[in-house]
Amino acid sequence: MKRIMTSAMIGGLFAASLGFAAQAGETKDSLVINSEDGPIKIITHVKNPPAGSPLPELFSGWVFRSKETRALETDDFDNPGMIFVEQAWEAWNTPDGKAGKSCADCHGEPSSMKGLRAVLPRWDDKQAKLMTIEDYINWSRVEHMGAKPWKYGGGQLTSMVALISLQSRGMPVNVKTDGPAKKMWELGKKLYYTRVGQLDMSCSNCHEDNYGKYIRADHLSQGQINGFPAYRLKNAKLNSVHGRFKGCMKNIRAKPYKVGSDEFRALELYVASRGNGLSVEAPSVRN
Amino acid sequence: MAKIKPRVKVPKSVAAGEYFTVKTLINHKMESGQRKDKKTGKKIPRKIINYFEATFNGKPVFSVDIQPAVSSNPFFQFSMKIEEAGKLAFKWVDDDGSVYETAKSIKIG
Numbered sequence: 524m525k526r527i528m529t530s531a532m533i534g535g536l537f538a539a540s541l542g543f544a545a546q547a548g549e550t551k552d553s554l555v556i557n558s559e560d561g562p563i564k565i566i567t568h569v570k571n572p573p574a575g576s577p578l579p580e581l582f583s584g585w586v587f588r589s590k591e592t593r594a595l596e597t598d599d600f601d602n603p604g605m606i607f608v609e610q611a612w613e614a615w616n617t618p619d620g621k622a623g624k625s626c627a628d629c630h631g632e633p634s635s636m637k638g639l640r641a642v643l644p645r646w647d648d649k650q651a652k653l654m655t656i657e658d659y660i661n662w663s664r665v666e667h668m669g670a671k672p673w674k675y676g677g678g679q680l681t682s683m684v685a686l687i688s689l690q691s692r693g694m695p696v697n698v699k700t701d702g703p704a705k706k707m708w709e710l711g712k713k714l715y716y717t718r719v720g721q722l723d724m725s726c727s728n729c730h731e732d733n734y735g736k737y738i739r740a741d742h743l744s745q746g747q748i749n750g751f752p753a754y755r756l757k758n759a760k761l762n763s764v765h766g767r768f769k770g771c772m773k774n775i776r777a778k779p780y781k782v783g784s785d786e787f788r789a790l791e792l793y794v795a796s797r798g799n800g801l802s803v804e805a806p807s808v809r810n
Numbered sequence: 811m812a813k814i815k816p817r818v819k820v821p822k823s824v825a826a827g828e829y830f831t832v833k834t835l836i837n838h839k840m841e842s843g844q845r846k847d848k849k850t851g852k853k854i855p856r857k858i859i860n861y862f863e864a865t866f867n868g869k870p871v872f873s874v875d876i877q878p879a880v881s882s883n884p885f886f887q888f889s890m891k892i893e894e895a896g897k898l899a900f901k902w903v904d905d906d907g908s909v910y911e912t913a914k915s916i917k918i919g
Contacts, residue, residue: 600819603883606837609815759882 550586550593554804556692557598563693566802573799577731583801584744584753584809587735592756595808604685604754604806607678607761611686614679620670629667633686640691640803644792646704653707653788656684657763675783681763685752688805695802696749698795707785711793714786720777726794741810746771747798748791750807761806764791814838816912818900823917829889832864832872836902836910842878861903862886867896892916 554565569581585593595601615633618625630636640656647654650662660683661672673680700708715726729738730746737743752761762770765782768790772779780786819833836859843856856878863873872888899913 600817600833600835601885603835603885606835606883613813 550590552586552593554583554585554593554596556596558692559599564802565693565804566695566800567804569800576797576799577727578745578797581747581798581801582734582745583798583804583807584747584750585804585807587742587744588808588810592808592810596804602754602806602808603759604752604761604808607682607752607754608686608689608806611679611682614683615686618668620664620668622667622669624668626663634690636687637690638694640688640805641694641696642698644704644788644795645699646702646707648703653704653785653792655764655788655791656687657783658788660684660687676763676766676769678760681752681761681766684763685761685806688752688803691803692805693802695800696795696798698792698799700792700796704792707789708792708796710786711789711791714790715793720772720775722775722777724775726771726790745797746794747801748794749798749801750804750809752805753807753809756808756810764794814904814908814910816900816902816910818898818912818914820898820914820916822915823919824892826893826918827891829891831887831889832898833885833887834862834864834900835883835885837883838902838904840878840880840882840884844878857905859884859902859904861901863901864888865899865901866890866892867894871898892918894918 554567556563556565565583565585567583567585572578572581585596595603599605612633615626618628626633639659643659644653644655646652650658652658654662657675657680660680661675664670665672673683698704718725718728726746729743734743734745748764748767751764751767753767754760755762763782765784765787768787769779769782814837816836817834821830824830838859839857840859841854841857843853843858845854846852847854858876858878858880860876861873862876862884864871871890872886874886876884895916895918897913897915900911902910904910
């Protein structure tokens with residue numbers, strides 16, 4: 524396992540691992556991110572979730588992490604995910620494809636994407652499809668730039684998703700589950716509660732029934748995706764939502780759906796809707 | 811691989827003799843030399859940042875020899891104090907001989 528922290532911080536990490544057993548399931552601290560544009564307040568705890576929520580309270584994955592991991596997210600300079608955001612910003616300004624255009628040529632600054640992350644995935648009538656941010660980026664690359672689509676779940680695409688998500692940071696997630704999206708939402712719900720794999724487990728067995736408890740040396744979260752793409756200390760890169768789903772399915776020894784498949788899109792919409800009310804937190808830091 | 815770019819966070823002005831925090835980060839793959847290329851089965855040669863130092867007005871403040879166990883995108887944070895204004899310079903040395911540098915001016919007040 525690769526650790527991002529070095530030097531003096533190693534001492535802190537070591538101390539934390541000794542004191543870990545005494546720690547309760549989740550912290551009561553609140554998250555304020557020190558960003559270049561000033562402090563950003565993040566909603567990591569929703570006491571009264573929207574009607575129909577299967578969860579009594581909503582918690583961002585942030586509250587389940589150790590003190591040191593949580594601290595990495597409180598300052599953008601410390602957040603290693605920002606390296607990838609910067610790289611995506613370069614790509615944003617770099618022309619690509621036959622049309623010789625960059626994202627910036629049409630969209631201007633990335634801040635024009637503000638609000639998008641909070642409402643995606645959503646049903647797009649024109650495409651007749653449930654669209655994620657990844658889908659919109661690739662569609663725009665093919666349609667407007669004449670460029671090749673990036674690999675779903677790959678580094679370039681996930682970094683760009685992080686850059687776009689960052690513009691909505693702090694805004695509450697509010698995906699639509701009714702109307703034409705309802706069918707996909709229901710498929711996602713079905714997948715969420717269906718037991719699969721050799722361990723015969725569904726998403727809900729961990730993330731609904733047992734969140735806050737230990738899973739080996741770690742705390743189970745509610746499986747919220749408001750912080751994605753997430754920088755994981757485990758693999759020192761940004762991880763996409765679908766990449767995380769795939770990892771979860773492998774953990775329960777199931778055969779994962781394909782990254783970028785309709786099943787994962789549906790699941791993404793359903794899981795996002797379970798976190799309606801939590802702030803967009805991307806790029807978050809997790810272990 | 812993306813361009814290697816050092817980043818530092820230093821206060822613009824500080825009180826004389828009072829400790830302040832300096833944070834540094836450089837994006838670097840830190841290839842340990844232990845990994846194998848999955849396709850060819852050959853070892854990927856080591857390529858890490860092997861040395862980092864910070865100097866204030868030419869005088870050393872902080873330096874470290876870095877070994878392969880250090881993760882990618884190494885982050886260093888340290889505290890220091892100064893009595894006079896000046897320039898805090900940072901230097902990272904790569905295995906391939908490249909040197910990445912940056913500097914920040916600090917005022918007293």
